[in-house]
Amino acid sequence: MAPRPLVLCGPSGAGKSTLLKLLLDEYGPHFGFSVSHTTRSPRPGEEHGKHYYFVSRQEMERAIGAGEFIENAVFSGNMYGTSKKAVQDVLASGRICILDIDTQGVMQVKKTDLKPHYVFIKPPSLEDLEKRLRARGTETEESLAKRLNTAQRELEYGAVPGNFDKIIVNDVVEKAYSELRKFILPVIEEKSSK
């Protein structure tokens, strides 16, 4: 039986990439990422089928209409999405497929039969979240305001009982990572014993 995917969700700046990096440093070979589809043009060095499946808007709309996508979203005018096939390819290789998605994506995944483990990464407070995003230095004032606004709604969704199997407050990174590790180890062990 294929392993269950792992959903990592949480507001921008909560620390998903940070925790994911630690997880992959320690257990990389057990995990895999699905290759997303996008209608944006490839950047230099990006390969079709490796970084993304680069498709036309027409093809993407057809596939979404045909129910081939688990989740999809529009960012700055371009469509992005995760196809069922892309996730199944990872699972078929015996790896735990990581889905780093927002709450909209989670709602869509919940309608599929993928049955992932749902983990929500939470910042200690909105103030901390803002500090971290500012310190990361990747945002303009406009994108920062947008992320903080969205964060409020995501935190509300994260707090609804039953929406997630595990909520991890990313206060001290090491502590948050050890919680994530403890949650996912049984999944790795179950997979490895098959």
Ligand SMILES: Nc1ncnc2c1ncn2[C@@H]1O[C@H](COP(=O)(O)OP(=O)(O)OP(=O)(O)O)[C@@H](O)[C@H]1O
């Ligand atoms: N526990 C922590 N304490 C202090 N800073 C942290 C902590 N965890 C992460 N950071 C820092 O906060 C910033 C945001 O973290 P990260 O990029 O991992 O967030 P993210 O959830 O992946 O965001 P996005 O969804 O925008 O990709 C980074 O600069 C990271 O180094």
